[in-house]
Amino acid sequence: MSQRCVQARVTGKVQGVWFRAATQSQAREAGVTGYAVNCEDGSVEVVLCGHREAVDSVVDWLWQGPPAAQVAHVEAVDIDWQPHDDFTTH
Template sequence: MAIVRVHYKIYGRVQGVGFRWSTQREGRKLGLNGWVRNLPDGSVEGVLEGDEERVEAMIGWLHQGPPLARVTRVEVKWEQPKGEKGFRIVG
């Protein structure tokens, strides 16, 4: 079970639609650690850490997001795990 880390940025209609809350809920459901926040440019950014298969599943979910979201682009950068604990909304 390889632990991996990704830093992601989501573009589109992703603020004001419950994206952060839904991301936290989905991440916790998958047993992942990390964080999520809104950025001033209207995008959402975050980090996921956990089992590679579960992180891949979460990346798939990020391409859709919650029902009211309209995701137009997802950027994902693979990084070295840093030992995130819990899954929180920041900023």
């Protein structure tokens, strides 16, 4: 299996709706490491690293988010591999 690391920016109503915690749950369930952090502009930055299929599945989920979220757009780009021990929120 190939490895993939993605940095995503999620916009819409994604802060104050448990988006980071739900993303952490999805990532951990998929065996993906990285982080999710709120940005000053109201978006959420997410870094996902792991097996390509697992990362892809979490990126697909970002378009939905948790029930209270209203995702407007997800911009995801491949980045160099970043070793993480877990998936964290900041």
